[in-house]
Amino acid sequence: MNRHFRHVDWKLKEVPSTVTLVDIACISGKPRCREIPRRSGPLSLADGEAWLLAHFKTTGHRRYEETYSRVVQWDPPDDIDPRTILGVTT
Numbered sequence: 001m002n003r004h005f006r007h008v009d010w011k012l013k014e015v016p017s018t019v020t021l022v023d024i025a026c027i028s029g030k031p032r033c034r035e036i037p038r039r040s041g042p043l044s045l046a047d048g049e050a051w052l053l054a055h056f057k058t059t060g061h062r063r064y065e066e067t068y069s070r071v072v073q074w075d076p077p078d079d080i081d082p083r084t085i086l087g088v089t090t
């Protein structure tokens with residue numbers, strides 16, 4: 001996504017040093033199973049897939065709701081230091 005703000009063209013980018021996380025809930029069955037991983041908070045993608053496979057193998061449930069979270073930020077062109085723009089912070 002690109003936007004023009006304070007006379008600068010900004011791009012919305014994923015912060016590369018961060019990890020995409022996932023929240024998972026099983027939504028198979030009627031009524032829905034609603035089981036979630038026992039660990040608190042979102043999981044790494046690898047841990048999420050491991051839980052999905054384990055739950056599938058033990059229950060046969062095939063349908064899940066996944067909600068992803070990632071860290072993004074607006075970046076100016078490379079030749080502009082965002083700290084020099086009034087009103088812009090990290």
Ligand SMILES: [Zn+2]
Binds near residue numbers: 027
């Ligand atoms: Zn289930």
